[in-house]
Amino acid sequence: MTNYSPEQPTLSSRKQSMDGPSSSRPRKESKSSSMEKAFEAWTEFSIARTKKLEGEERLDTSSKTSDPYSIEACIEVLSSLDGVDDAHYMKACRKFTDATWRTMFIRVPLERKLGWVMNL
Incomplete structure (x- = not known):
């Protein structure tokens, strides 16, 4: 027979204190x-x-x-023109980095825009 004193907790009482509601540990979130x-x-x-x-x-x-003279506006108009080859398209795009060229391109009448681009 094992002699337990009331001061020594038994294994089952230790387990209860760890798992029970009086435990000081917070419960882990699922x-x-x-x-x-x-x-x-x-x-x-x-x-x-x-x-x-x-x-x-x-x-x-x-x-x-x-801004009707923005680079985006100029490229949109340029892209709508029929007959512009890649080389002239790129030349025009390079010119569009300058505000004066953009203004000129937009202000040129529609029927002259293709000629304007092809002469760059």
Whole structure:
């Protein structure tokens, strides 16, 4: 017979104190709950990023259309012209880096634009 004193906890009483509600350790969160929280955070981040990018895109398109002499506007007109070969297309694009050339290109009448480009 083993003699236990009341001061020595038994194995079963130690286990109860570790697992029971009086334990000082916080309970671990389940893995599925952690994953759910991670997915929720990722979803919120993705939605916020998408909204931000959509807002920036709207700003970009509004600034492009507001300047009729922008590089984007010139390239759009240049691309709409039939009969421009690659070499002349690239020459015109290089000229569009200068605001004076862009203004000149846009101001040239439509029927003369192809001739203007082909003489660069």
